[in-house]
Amino acid sequence: SQQGEEDPQALSIQEGENATMNCSYKTSINNLQWYRQNSGRGLVHLILIRSNEREKHSGRLRVTLDTSKKSSSLLITASRAADTASYFCATGNTGFQKLVFGTGTRLLVSP
Amino acid sequence: GAGVSQTPSNKVTEKGKYVELRCDPISGHTALYWYRQSLGQGPEFLIYFQGTGAADDSGLPNDRFFAVRPEGSVSTLKIQRTERGDSAVYLCASSPLTRLYGYTFGSGTRLTVV
Numbered sequence: 001s002q003q004g005e006e007d008p009q010a011l012s013i014q015e016g017e018n019a020t021m022n023c024s025y026k027t028s029i030n031n032l033q034w035y036r037q038n039s040g041r042g043l044v045h046l047i048l049i050r051s052n053e054r055e056k057h058s059g060r061l062r063v064t065l066d067t068s069k070k071s072s073s074l075l076i077t078a079s080r081a082a083d084t085a086s087y088f089c090a091t092g093n094t095g096f097q098k099l100v101f102g103t104g105t106r107l108l109v110s111p
Numbered sequence: 112g113a114g115v116s117q118t119p120s121n122k123v124t125e126k127g128k129y130v131e132l133r134c135d136p137i138s139g140h141t142a143l144y145w146y147r148q149s150l151g152q153g154p155e156f157l158i159y160f161q162g163t164g165a166a167d168d169s170g171l172p173n174d175r176f177f178a179v180r181p182e183g184s185v186s187t188l189k190i191q192r193t194e195r196g197d198s199a200v201y202l203c204a205s206s207p208l209t210r211l212y213g214y215t216f217g218s219g220t221r222l223t224v225v
Contacts, residue, residue: 101154
């Protein structure tokens with residue numbers, strides 16, 4: 001079963017624009033992570049935010065977490081064609097057990 | 112190794128056959144996870160190992176699916192009497208247990224049951 005839902009399901013933008021993806025989840029969490037997937041194969045870990053954190057940055061990525069609304073957002077600034085991929089949020093409700101993934105957002109960045 | 116290695120990368124099998132999918136995690140990573148991903152969906156959890164033991168196998172869909180990790184390193188996912196609905200990409204990931212950390216995923220095995 002999927003814990004989270006990403007919104008939008010698909011997003012198409014031009015290079016240089018910002019891309020924002022949202023994730024909603026259902027149960028209480030210990031941490032939330034974002035992953036990128038190219039060509040339907042292996043996922044790459046982007047960023048992890050703990051439940052007691054509200055915002056985190058990594059390079060061109062900015063993640064926010066609102067536990068009262070059970071939602072998170074991923075912002076990619078100054079997007080590049082190489083950012084074209086599917087992006088998934090994943091939640092963990094304890095420190096080291098399974099992550100539950102959302103349904104994903106397909107991002108297309110056109111040159 | 113430097114990353115998580117999964118073999119084979121592609122497997123085509125006939126309905127009713129038995130298959131084994133292998134995962135070689137990053138050296139020293141105590142936790143190992145198997146996920147299954149159908150087209151257009153997010154990965155779905157199958158089983159999680161902490162060392163040699165299965166700490167959580169609640170995602171295995173039925174008793175045709177079984178996984179082992181006898182020495183706490185390499186893991187094998189075994190599927191008996193395969194069905195067409197088992198067709199998916201099977202992903203393996205590993206992580207250390209020393210601190211909270213993202214998973215490192217392998218490239219997956221694409222299983223097609225015909």
